[in-house]
Amino acid sequence: MAFWKPGTAAPQLGLERPTGLSETEAGDTIGYNPHYRLPFKQQKLLLPIARARENILYALERYKTVVLVGETGSGKSTQVPQYLHESGWTQGDRVVLCTQPRRVAAITVAARVAEEMGCKLGGIVGYAVRFDSRVDEGGSRTRIKFVTDGLLLRETLYDPLLSAYSVIILDEAHERSMYTDVLLGLLKKVRKRRPELRIMISSATADAETFRDFFETFTYKGVSSEQSEGSNHDSTIVSITGRQHAVDVFYLSKAPRNYLRSAVDTVLSIIESEGRGDVLVFLPGMEEIDEAVVTVKEHLNALGGMENVVLVLPLHSSLPHHLQMKALQPPSRHVERKVIFATNIAETSLTIEGIRFIVDCGFVKLPVYDVRTGFESLVTTSVSRASATQRAGRAGRTGPGKCFRLYTEEAFSTLSAHTTPEVQRSNLAWMILQLKALGIDQVMTFDFIAQPSAEALMRGLELLYALGALDDRCRLTPDLGEKMAEFPVEPRLAKLLLASFDFHCTEEALTLVALLQVQNVWTNPKGRESRTIQEAAMAELASRDGDHLTLLAIYREWEEAGRSTEWCSEHFLNPRSLTRAREIRGQLRRYLERYKPKGSVFASCVDDSEALRRCVLTGFFFNAARLKSDGRYYTVRDGHPVALHSTSVLAKYGAPAEWIVYNDVVITSEPFLRDCSRIQPLWLMELAPHFYAYGGGKGTSISTSTNIC
DNA sequence: CTCTCCCT
Numbered sequence: 001m002a003f004w005k006p007g008t009a010a011p012q013l014g015l016e017r018p019t020g021l022s023e024t025e026a027g028d029t030i031g032y033n034p035h036y037r038l039p040f041k042q043q044k045l046l047l048p049i050a051r052a053r054e055n056i057l058y059a060l061e062r063y064k065t066v067v068l069v070g071e072t073g074s075g076k077s078t079q080v081p082q083y084l085h086e087s088g089w090t091q092g093d094r095v096v097l098c099t100q101p102r103r104v105a106a107i108t109v110a111a112r113v114a115e116e117m118g119c120k121l122g123g124i125v126g127y128a129v130r131f132d133s134r135v136d137e138g139g140s141r142t143r144i145k146f147v148t149d150g151l152l153l154r155e156t157l158y159d160p161l162l163s164a165y166s167v168i169i170l171d172e173a174h175e176r177s178m179y180t181d182v183l184l185g186l187l188k189k190v191r192k193r194r195p196e197l198r199i200m201i202s203s204a205t206a207d208a209e210t211f212r213d214f215f216e217t218f219t220y221k222g223v224s225s226e227q228s229e230g231s232n233h234d235s236t237i238v239s240i241t242g243r244q245h246a247v248d249v250f251y252l253s254k255a256p257r258n259y260l261r262s263a264v265d266t267v268l269s270i271i272e273s274e275g276r277g278d279v280l281v282f283l284p285g286m287e288e289i290d291e292a293v294v295t296v297k298e299h300l301n302a303l304g305g306m307e308n309v310v311l312v313l314p315l316h317s318s319l320p321h322h323l324q325m326k327a328l329q330p331p332s333r334h335v336e337r338k339v340i341f342a343t344n345i346a347e348t349s350l351t352i353e354g355i356r357f358i359v360d361c362g363f364v365k366l367p368v369y370d371v372r373t374g375f376e377s378l379v380t381t382s383v384s385r386a387s388a389t390q391r392a393g394r395a396g397r398t399g400p401g402k403c404f405r406l407y408t409e410e411a412f413s414t415l416s417a418h419t420t421p422e423v424q425r426s427n428l429a430w431m432i433l434q435l436k437a438l439g440i441d442q443v444m445t446f447d448f449i450a451q452p453s454a455e456a457l458m459r460g461l462e463l464l465y466a467l468g469a470l471d472d473r474c475r476l477t478p479d480l481g482e483k484m485a486e487f488p489v490e491p492r493l494a495k496l497l498l499a500s501f502d503f504h505c506t507e508e509a510l511t512l513v514a515l516l517q518v519q520n521v522w523t524n525p526k527g528r529e530s531r532t533i534q535e536a537a538m539a540e541l542a543s544r545d546g547d548h549l550t551l552l553a554i555y556r557e558w559e560e561a562g563r564s565t566e567w568c569s570e571h572f573l574n575p576r577s578l579t580r581a582r583e584i585r586g587q588l589r590r591y592l593e594r595y596k597p598k599g600s601v602f603a604s605c606v607d608d609s610e611a612l613r614r615c616v617l618t619g620f621f622f623n624a625a626r627l628k629s630d631g632r633y634y635t636v637r638d639g640h641p642v643a644l645h646s647t648s649v650l651a652k653y654g655a656p657a658e659w660i661v662y663n664d665v666v667i668t669s670e671p672f673l674r675d676c677s678r679i680q681p682l683w684l685m686e687l688a689p690h691f692y693a694y695g696g697g698k699g700t701s702i703s704t705s706t707n708i709c
Numbered sequence: 710c711t712c713t714c715c716c717t
Contacts, residue, residue, distance in 0.1 A: 154717055285713065287712095343714080364713070378712070645710080668711075672710085
């Protein structure tokens, strides 16, 4: 058939069907690819999406924006870029770009496509994620490129019109990460300047209309998309009908008093009375998971001999890598059934094969940013219907499944349809800085697909102004603001890094910022005994000046120990986290080399702890707290009561620190401050005189001067 | 008295 080359007249549509295959074989019930032993060419024709090929290609000729709806396993991510390549969208040096929310996804999908096309990864097909890319730079032969959405957002800083790309596919857009939402707004602007650009939004659930309407420039009330076929609409929806296996959903007739107990009971009854198949249980957090795993194991023990037949495992992000793998890999032969208790990590990020039963407790931990206090906290909330549907779908990948929801059907109907997009529950400073750097000054009127509150935007502007990234007219400051926007870290950390030249502590600042980027520097040992050993290991590395100096000591000792994994386990440190920090440090150092002021050097402050703590304060002067006579800490900014987190060395060793700077707040039973260091109150006024002032009167009292632009 | 998940 004739394929269309962009910029020429569109071809007539021909229909190319796989020969020798009946309708059913080519379609309906096939989701997870059971034909993996067939040659790629045949496999591709068996995918549900193959039947929608012509529809997709037609829609892309006719409409500027296409929303592609199809469930996971339909082959969207791997097939659509190939269709576009085959039909001319990559001719004339242009590239089809496909974004993924996660690094592993970008890499594995790229590898799969390269394999199907029979070419080398890094040739026609390539990928780019942070710290790892395989694209053909020199010959620029790469025609299909997979990237993380975060990386694409950075690319907009250097090429705002994204001129290399003929089609941009945003995959998994329904997850509505901050990156997705900002990219959607930006692409809508880019499209005005580049009418030939095609945008494809790929979404697994039924929020297709939200995306289509967002990109619709021609709107006429009361005209549905069906009626308006062929009119001036410029966006449309294409659905892929291929489905995965049916999942039967069961509800409780009465709300449970304790969902954890209910989850355990449900698992036990599945083990007792359901047929073969592994079980995946969704719980909100690590604590609940550990408790459930222990309880189920106890019950199995009591049943006698069952503990060897049923394998019960936890799965969450703070688990060491090899234990995460254990939950994903097929168990040994004598195990009849695997039961995984998992957080949301199993909802999108990790896929466990062979799951036939889902138990959904109906709750999730979500980060919520409190605009008033500026604290970000984890709140256990009810899942959305979209999320519950996604969880249920995890049982239907290899065969028909069952999903047990630990709430009533009525409760399900009252759940909100979608999880609140990240952009509406986050600190927006970073995002505002990106938009400003792109020349989008009016952030209040930026076309968000979900508008954040005016207060949240104000708070972000206020922070950026206080950091010196914006001037009093809310414009990006020519030197500091522009540099901060380009750093791959949040604005406060970027400020800290850039200020390090003034304090002659650049080497230490780099290490510190890199370590603050990674989670789980310390491992999480179980049992009292290993905890006591960990305490001793911590005491050995702890600094009386606080956590920042302690982090530096950890990194230095690790380097001196030849970055040995053994040294890490002796000190209960996570080698993967430290290695990752080292990578980040290297990248940040390269940025600083570019931005180094004339005549400055990469100095080390060695043992000058004060220099480093002052430097930290240049980025985090917002985050100061003081110990008052009642023995409690209060934030300096608005007198909010807070406490030291139990992991902070200041909570453990030495005399109590009266004034402290902190990087982070976690709210559990109350707000806890993490990554804290001892400071002098005078430093606050020296380093942020625009923000702090003497309150006058007796003693040291400091007030904040609110200066909002 | 202890962290959902992801990303530059």
